[in-house]
Amino acid sequence: MATIQPVVLFFILGVLAGVLKSDLKIPEALYKSLSIFLLIAIGFKGGVSMAKYEIMEVLPIALSMVVLAALIPLTAYPILKKLGKFNQADSGAIAAHYGSVSAVTFAVGIAFLDGIKETSEGYMVLIMALMEIPALVTGTILARRGAGGSTQWGKLMHEILTGTSIFLMVGGVIVGYYAGMVKLVSPLDKMFMDLFMGVLALFLLEMGLLASARLSAIRAKGPFLLAFGILFPLTAGFFGAFLGALFSLSLGGTMMLAVLYASCSYIAAPAAMRIAVPEADPAVSIGASLGVTFPFNIFVGVPIYFEMAKFFKAMF
Amino acid sequence: MATIQPVVLFFILGVLAGVLKSDLKIPEALYKSLSIFLLIAIGFKGGVSMAKYEIMEVLPIALSMVVLAALIPLTAYPILKKLGKFNQADSGAIAAHYGSVSAVTFAVGIAFLDGIKETSEGYMVLIMALMEIPALVTGTILARRGAGGSTQWGKLMHEILTGTSIFLMVGGVIVGYYAGMVKLVSPLDKMFMDLFMGVLALFLLEMGLLASARLSAIRAKGPFLLAFGILFPLTAGFFGAFLGALFSLSLGGTMMLAVLYASCSYIAAPAAMRIAVPEADPAVSIGASLGVTFPFNIFVGVPIYFEMAKFFKAMF
Amino acid sequence: MATIQPVVLFFILGVLAGVLKSDLKIPEALYKSLSIFLLIAIGFKGGVSMAKYEIMEVLPIALSMVVLAALIPLTAYPILKKLGKFNQADSGAIAAHYGSVSAVTFAVGIAFLDGIKETSEGYMVLIMALMEIPALVTGTILARRGAGGSTQWGKLMHEILTGTSIFLMVGGVIVGYYAGMVKLVSPLDKMFMDLFMGVLALFLLEMGLLASARLSAIRAKGPFLLAFGILFPLTAGFFGAFLGALFSLSLGGTMMLAVLYASCSYIAAPAAMRIAVPEADPAVSIGASLGVTFPFNIFVGVPIYFEMAKFFKAMF
Amino acid sequence: MKRLEIVIDEEKLEDLIALLNEVGVRGYTFLRQASGLGSRGTRRPDDIFFEQTNAMMILACEEKQAERLVTTLRPRLKEFGGMCLISDCAWVIGPAVSY
Amino acid sequence: MKRLEIVIDEEKLEDLIALLNEVGVRGYTFLRQASGLGSRGTRRPDDIFFEQTNAMMILACEEKQAERLVTTLRPRLKEFGGMCLISDCAWVIGPAVSY
């Protein structure tokens, strides 16, 4: 069995602080600063390692994986509607969250690979950034099919494309790619690569605090969401690992694709759904995403997705 | 004579900024972020080096040193009451401050040892965290003996045990210990060990600003508090160095125990005393602690405690 | 041609975020924290390398370069008044901005030198700190010659000398110098040197955001200010490179003097001019300084100043 | 219309909000991190050592609702700390009514 | 003198300021990051997931100016969200008049 990364213990510390009603508080400015750092750093790291590939060669593969990600909300929606008995708006919004991705889960996956000295394709980060688009658009269509009132597509696309998450990740990729090309990665890596894990630690502490405050929101549909929040990412991850091996990604890359498919959003998606599907109740999607799926993924999921990747890589 | 660490010059810069009425301001969020970092880093560093010991072997020694720390407020109280002519509540509260410890003074001690390539036992940080309990409880009992109104013991213990200081330090110890055991200290140390001194520098800058604003509060009892704030820590440090050598700690560990006994709190203790002894005047205890004893310890005390440690280590 | 440093791409990202109306926001506390870090780091780095010189030897050279910097506002003033048709107050205030310096442009220059493995004299940072004084005083005199009402000289000098910029830079120099002398640079450099470029990256991101919001302010005098904001620093930089070579600075030092002469302030100068010349319109000077000259300098100017330095070093 | 202005211990804010919900209040505005002086001395968020802060709440509602609110609030005001002021005001019709 | 107290969506703040400038208002005070409950539900800056916040504006002016202002403001209040209260007050003469 793979060892649990020390960094994820900070998530437990955060949950504990919440449960014990500790007066520990992460200043809002620190939370925002850490997330700016992480997004740039994830992009930068990906960009630097992309500088080693011919972009045009990988583009078709990357795009297919992005497009196929639209299958995730399409699968989640009927489950949520039929089995979960959620209304149309909520089902679509939750489906959009699960189709979308979590940069922090991605970061934990990268940390896991670092720990066992494996690497993944740099362009995974571009896939991550692009995957938001089909996920959020599909979720919105599902949520609003036949509903009265017009969907604010313009505002939604602006929110998705210029939202902090995508903007900083893509920006980081560009700078990292350029730095890799001109061979001037060096002084920037001292910050954006070396400190990555430490910053992730502090961020996970805050995530734990947030998660412990959010769990109560899913009480009403607790059992269903608990099952869904664990089984759905496992299935999506299985599908991701299969695809990754099919497209001949490296072992690390196959795992990371599984992580992307399995992870779900609690930052970009809520902001987008507020605009696109204002009638959905955000408390439920955030509660399931942050309170169930996120901790499951970082503690149990990531090692499992690695085993899945090994399994499929051995098959193809 | 030992050289003064460059890092402590930042404290002087902060005092100067206050005295010259510079418009330099450390944003509150930065101050809080730095203190979260330092507490985790102190714990993490201790935890990593604890992974090299058998915990059960050191536990009895550690606990004795914690229990013996209750002697500090018991000694301080009569001096403050008789010689200092403070009332019962103030005497107890100040005694609690001096029995308690300062994580930043501890950090300066660690920095001093780093500078001369000495180390100390990792579990010193656990002693530091635990020492708060007997100190604050003893101080509270002294302050409220025979006083009307019930003491809020439940609230006090909750404040002490789940307060940010103890919570983060113990949390850091746990993660560091685990990281040390599974040999995954590496990417986290880039942040929590390598940046320790630099973060301490910024924190000391703010401490200087705070100290220069606090000195005026002790004007009324200035001469007494100046004498007490220097002589008492010297005595307590002497006792700590004696105990450390008696318990066969390393040279560095002996010095650090002296530092713990000599240092006094200005963050955890004020918060705790506000709950337990609300009738005490916090301005006096913070003024003495931060305005007199803290600067004395980091500039003059630490090298002296090192000499004391050498002296007692040579004796036993 | 010299390569553009990856770090300056972050400025473009910031501008883009502004133009695209991204919801990216740098928390105010982060902006202030980064600028505190940069000022200390610039000073510290300079101080460490100053420890290698005899201070008394370089003092006369440094002082001459400071005094000669007063020529910059004296040259800028008539151009602004006659050609730019600004009133006396505005002409003096803008002249003061261009006589003064930009610590971030200085930082980009240092980063450029790092990239090509060149160094510069450590005391350049002292020159930078001192140059503010003749520039702001000269600008104020020009702005207020013959004007009614008394100039608040006392308040102005206090603002300049104890303002955050000079205070932290000089403070950094002192600590760095001391650390260099006692050979204890080591743990502090992990923060103040290694992270310099990464912090600069985040800071430039915010500068880009600020610049994109400020450009509209110069609309009325756009063409003139565009020309002035590019041609004036080129001339001043030419003069600086000439002086640097004349005073036998190193190649890197010659370039840095050109950078100092060419760069202009948008932080210290606005604050000082608000006190000394309250009747001047700050929007114009900040717009020209941050919206035109700053980006020109970091993208195009710095490599040009390096070529100028090479040219003059070859001549003398 | 009545305008209520309540200043309380920031730690009691969630309790106050719960109480307002019980009474059926449909609109209020509040600001955190307010400083002040009162019977318990100075409370300032910029005092790093104590972290005692107030929250300030403003609430416009109809006279009857205000009476009901004050009746429920009064017995708990001591525990909440601070003060509660009432004055007259007019609500500019236009936005969706939320009082 | 009249005292206006306006709470709106913080994102609309610059629009409100532009409107005030048009009407020729010479003085106002505002605070950002206000929390609140209204017809659009809860809006709180400390809710990291939504970032819906209000701004609170206070404005003292003469009766006539207030009338003009309200007339211009009313049709746009719905888009701005929030509320607008008016009450009476007196201006303590002393500082430069800015209303």
Added chain:
Amino acid sequence: MKRLEIVIDEEKLEDLIALLNEVGVRGYTFLRQASGLGSRGTRRPDDIFFEQTNAMMILACEEKQAERLVTTLRPRLKEFGGMCLISDCAWVIGPAVSY
């Protein structure tokens, strides 16, 4: 009861507090980092280049106390900048009286 609402240059806040202490005021509430427009132009904490900010103080007291206060305050208001409004209000008895 009277309600005073004072907006001043944040840098003068400690002077104002000292003045209130002199007059014997027993309660007030203030918020820092207020933005505004007045006779000295725009003042906004989010303008990184100027850092000109206001503080807003609210103070409830008895009529007599208010008069005394205004008399002391008026001559210094110009130096403090900003404005001072007075209006009527009622104090909901309950918490310890601090006015």
